[in-house]
Amino acid sequence: MNIKLFLILLFVGIQVNSQVFKSYEEALTRAGEVERLILMDKSSNSNLIDYRIQEFRNSGI
Known part of the structure; x- marks a missing residue:
């Protein structure tokens, strides 16, 4: 009985x-993708990043 319970748990x-x-x-x-998007657009304006x-x-995704 105890072994069955142990295996189930x-x-x-x-x-x-x-x-x-x-x-x-x-x-x-997801965090990595957002970070990549921010770094990719760092030279662009902030509206594009948003x-x-x-x-x-x-x-x-």
Whole structure:
């Protein structure tokens, strides 16, 4: 009985960690993309930077 419970909890823990890691990885990807857009447009005016960031947010990547 205890071994079954342990295995179930272990499996659930692995699934939760997998989801957390996936969300964290996605957040880092989004942050990196926004940073890249800012650096790419650094020499341009700030309106273009704001437009690119808004465009990225709307894309749902």
